[in-house]
Amino acid sequence: MPSDKRFTLYTHKLGPNGWKVSMLLEELGLSNETDVKFLEFDKKEHKQAPHIELNPNGRIPTLVDHGNDDFAVWESDAILLYLVEKYDKDGKFALPDANDKFLQLQWLFFQASGQGPYFGQGNHFLFSHPAVLPTAVKRYQDEAQRVINVLESVLSKQEWLVGGKFGITDIALFPWHDIALKVLFSPGSYNPEKEAPHVHAWYKRVSERPAIKKVWDE
Amino acid sequence: MLSRKQFTLYTHKTGVNGWKVALLLEELGLYGKTELKYLEVDDNKNEVKASPHIDLNPNGRIPTLVDHSNNDFVIWESCAILLYLVEKYDKGGGFTVSDHNEKYKQLQWLFFQASGQGPYFGQISHFLFAHPVIVPTAVQRYQDEIKRVIGVLECVMSEQEWLVAGKFTIVDIALFPWHDAAIQYYLPPGTYDLAKEAPHVNAWYKMMLERPSVKRGWGQRDVFLQESPFKEGLAAAHQRVAEAAHEK
Numbered sequence: 321m322p323s324d325k326r327f328t329l330y331t332h333k334l335g336p337n338g339w340k341v342s343m344l345l346e347e348l349g350l351s352n353e354t355d356v357k358f359l360e361f362d363k364k365e366h367k368q369a370p371h372i373e374l375n376p377n378g379r380i381p382t383l384v385d386h387g388n389d390d391f392a393v394w395e396s397d398a399i400l401l402y403l404v405e406k407y408d409k410d411g412k413f414a415l416p417d418a419n420d421k422f423l424q425l426q427w428l429f430f431q432a433s434g435q436g437p438y439f440g441q442g443n444h445f446l447f448s449h450p451a452v453l454p455t456a457v458k459r460y461q462d463e464a465q466r467v468i469n470v471l472e473s474v475l476s477k478q479e480w481l482v483g484g485k486f487g488i489t490d491i492a493l494f495p496w497h498d499i500a501l502k503v504l505f506s507p508g509s510y511n512p513e514k515e516a517p518h519v520h521a522w523y524k525r526v527s528e529r530p531a532i533k534k535v536w537d538e
Numbered sequence: 539m540l541s542r543k544q545f546t547l548y549t550h551k552t553g554v555n556g557w558k559v560a561l562l563l564e565e566l567g568l569y570g571k572t573e574l575k576y577l578e579v580d581d582n583k584n585e586v587k588a589s590p591h592i593d594l595n596p597n598g599r600i601p602t603l604v605d606h607s608n609n610d611f612v613i614w615e616s617c618a619i620l621l622y623l624v625e626k627y628d629k630g631g632g633f634t635v636s637d638h639n640e641k642y643k644q645l646q647w648l649f650f651q652a653s654g655q656g657p658y659f660g661q662i663s664h665f666l667f668a669h670p671v672i673v674p675t676a677v678q679r680y681q682d683e684i685k686r687v688i689g690v691l692e693c694v695m696s697e698q699e700w701l702v703a704g705k706f707t708i709v710d711i712a713l714f715p716w717h718d719a720a721i722q723y724y725l726p727p728g729t730y731d732l733a734k735e736a737p738h739v740n741a742w743y744k745m746m747l748e749r750p751s752v753k754r755g756w757g758q759r760d761v762f763l764q765e766s767p768f769k770e771g772l773a774a775a776h777q778r779v780a781e782a783a784h785e786k
Binding site: 422 | 596597598599608611613614615616617618621622625639642643645646647648649650652653654656657658661664669670671673675676679690693694
């Protein structure tokens with residue numbers, strides 16, 4: 321179906337990975353050029369046409385760039401990289417140092433393989449699993465703390481993870497981090513300011529950015 | 539510590555992700571220029587989470603690559619390492635892509651591997667061997683996910699020979715190791731016939747097994763696996779899960 325906007329973004333109202341892309345679109349001033357389609361998981365819209373034809377994996381987000389022959393790309397971190405490469409005209413997210421580009425990839429893969437899926441398994445065993453498995457929940461809660469400690473060990477020595485500035489790595493890490501604090505850890509069991517003060521400072525810095533605030537509050 | 543070779547690769551003898559990098563180094567003719575450090579993890583020590591490795595990689599997971607010809611540049615995350623190696627050392631572009639859109643398709647599939655294949659397949663290993671209690675529904679969850687992921691690959695490979703750019707690329711190198719582990723070890727024996735369930739993925743898999751780099755590198759891992767207690771423990775692990783599931 322043709323869209324008169326430059327992009328179509330297939331996403332979900334709660335799914336954190338979709339929000340990464342929405343935040344970057346806002347940071348790049350491209351929100352108004354995006355037709356956002358919130359898919360309903362209980363109707364399995366993500367696993368059906370038209371979405372499944374664009375993305376055989378059937379997971380959001382999926383971006384279609386009508387300004388590039390309806391090019392479809394999925395995997396949230398791949399979409400972030402795509403948008404920056406093609407549409408970051410002011411170089412807000414540019415990394416002139418070639419090594420920094422690889423460190424950015426490293427942290428994006430850390431987010432995609434070590435943060436998102438593990439935090440997500442925690443949510444699954446908390447809310448969706450057919451049986452109550454406290455040992456499984458604990459495994460993922462412990463891993464979430466470990467991941468935050470990894471970030472703390474780096475952010476205690478430098479203000480930003482890559483390139484000395486805010487970047488797509490921060491956008492990628494933010495949504496799941498917020499979910500860990502609000503949903504994954506049992507209430508009162510984790511004090512972020514005490515356990516990981518530099519990560520907490522980073523988290524506050526990111527959440528105060530106008531673009532992030534605007535999108536995340538939605 | 540000075541290394542006379544161009545690279546140092548911190549890895550593990552049987553850990554899956556390190557072998558992705560080893561396979562690419564072999565394909566690029568750089569294996570001989572790499573000093574391999576097999577870190578050990580057992581009840582008494584965990585070299586992956588200790589110095590010197592943890593000083594290079596605060597996440598404390600292998601693999602980690604140090605490029606001594608680039609000022610000892612350190613990079614971790616196996617897929618990021620693959621991208622680094624092809625960008626810098628695959629001048630002919632034999633294992634990567636140059637077309638702009640294909641470049642993003644390649645990234646897409648690498649992130650699919652890193653987020654949707656590796657971690658999910660890896661959870662089975664945990665729940666089979668390392669979890670404090672036997673939880674058959676958790677094992678079932680990840681076994682179902684293995685089949686779903688293979689189904690996604692089958693859907694694409696039934697329409698095109700290769701995932702990206704009509705050729706073998708680092709995407710294939712990235713996907714192969716966990717796929718092999720899943721097919722050989724993580725599904726209950728005799729319950730999944732890849733040739734029948736996903737014939738195109740099966741054809742791709744068989745082709746990968748025949749590549750010289752895979753025969754040599756992945757074959758070496760198999761030797762290490764034989765030397766470890768892994769295979770002995772595997773049948774027993776599946777049996778325990780099946781019995782626990784039956785009891786419920």
